[in-house]
């Protein structure tokens with residue numbers, strides 16, 4: 121009944137005007153449970169579920185938002201931070217606000233030009249934009265009331281996470297740790313947009329005064345000149361809040377650059393990377409921290425969702441915080457103190473044997489610090505669990521995790537040189553056309569008290585959607601292979617599914633209008649996995665859509681287009697000897713958006729299928745930026761015509777393989 125308490129607290133102290141059937145906050149409640157008490161749709165009648173309406177989201181890039189629903193109006197974001205208000209019963213668009221983010225900024229987003237949603241407070245809609253603005257819009261018409269720049273635009277910061285409103289302040293973080301930035305979270309006055317406080321997650325230049333005592337302490341865990349490359353620790357997604365304890369929980373991301381010894385040559389834990397932080401929401405003061413991955417070297421963010429609940433542990437009710445971060449361990453912490461109560465692997469983990477409950481530290485596998493060809497570390501950078509939301513059902517006591525089985529050979533780049541504004545990992549991307557050694561993972565129903573799986577459903581395809589649990593004994597989830605599915609929450613038995621034409625990453629929301637229950641989800645393929653070449657459906661090519669379901673819904677989706685024919689052979693006079701060099705250059709400069717081996721995941725056009733005219737224009741496109749408005753930046757600052765020729769030779773080789781049906 122934790123959620124009920126929180127909802128009542130919300131209603132009384134924060135003057136939300138929503139009814140009980142609304143979806144007022146990003147994770148439904150401050151505890152981010154994504155558990156709805158609605159049960160008109162239940163395991164016994166979900167077979168009658170059908171599509172009520174859909175809305176074209178005007179994009180083929182990734183869709184990751186959870187809609188907010190207040191009083192029959194849905195507020196949702198698409199690609200490029202565009203905000204939509206939609207009639208939640210009819211799907212009619214009421215207004216649209218495009219922050220007009222320059223598409224050249226897309227190069228600064230590690231993981232697609234996505235946005236995870238808005239916050240609603242006192243008839244205002246708050247959104248963070250990809251280029252680092254925070255905007256307050258009039259909820260009635262979408263007209264901005266104020267906008268503030270929350271980042272230094274000379275640095276590659278981006279915002280993809282949803283703002284949260286706590287005690288009249290808008291809490292917002294940002295991303296950019298793949299490029300070289302210093303992470304922080306900020307609070308702005310919700311009325312005026314004035315900065316109230318900012319908490320940096322990693323220390324700056326120690327010759328300057330520290331911004332807080334917490335950072336002075338943290339600086340002792342760093343070595344070398346980390347601040348020159350930012351250090352990382354970005355707060356790019358996860359925030360939750362406990363009104364009783366008055367603690368704001370913040371999930372901090374990975375190190376920047378990734379490689380520990382490059383970032384902090386003398387070692388050290390590098391606080392507060394990969395940490396869960398408890399802050400006072402009025403001041404930003406740090407109350408406690410728990411570091412999941414000391415000395416992170418593997419993109420092991422702790423920026424994944426943190427669910428607050430009361431669990432009976434050792435015969436006593438404990439107020440806990442639960443997180444399943446990228447590193448593959450499921451953590452249960454006492455959220456008043458940060459004490460580690462338990463941690464167990466929920467997917468295959470080989471970087472650490474266990475987490476020592478006495479010290480709270482992982483017992484590492486030495487191979488993880490001496491990466492070499494041959495050691496495929498698990499999980500990889502995509503994580504045992506990523507941003508795709510999990511949910512907690514207090515009735516079943518289970519956490520429903522979109523879990524992933526990932527691996528990656530982290531190889532230190534000994535010739536690393538920091539190039540501002542580009543990916544700076546100091547870890548080598550694979551110069552290979554072979555697929556990564558990964559399997560799709562599974563929807564995992566995890567018992568957080570016993571720290572074991574109750575049931576699981578293997579995924580046919582990789583990179584699936586977030587989950588929603590309901591009192592109707594259901595778990596809803598969209599899949600990478602383009603289905604929307606309802607499972608029995610107790611057993612995992614599939615109760616209903618419907619094809620939705622494209623891969624789903626986003627989490628569903630449920631709500632009522634005039635007593636009738638609806639379930640909504642964004643279907644739109646993209647994100648980091650799609651950019652590196654991960655495919656959604658066999659068909660693909662379907663634009664992103666907002667889908668809303670109800671009992672006896674009768675709307676149908678248009679048939680998907682047929683797959684494109686193979687490309688024509690392209691005659692090239694390039695010396696085949698430059699192809700291997702092109703493969704390496706392609707991996708460094710192109711693969712993180714255009715796919716490893718030039719295999720597109722569908723969110724961005726497949727380079728192998730370009731017209732001959734486009735292939736002949738590579739110098740203009742790649743060096744001069746003639747497609748900058750489409751999001752392809754000019755690279756002349758970093759590479760020259762010879763490199764472009766080699767990249768083209770590699771892409772043409774890959775194209776001609778496709779043309780030959782290989």
Ligand code: CA
Nearest residue numbers: 297298374419
């Ligand atoms: Ca990262």
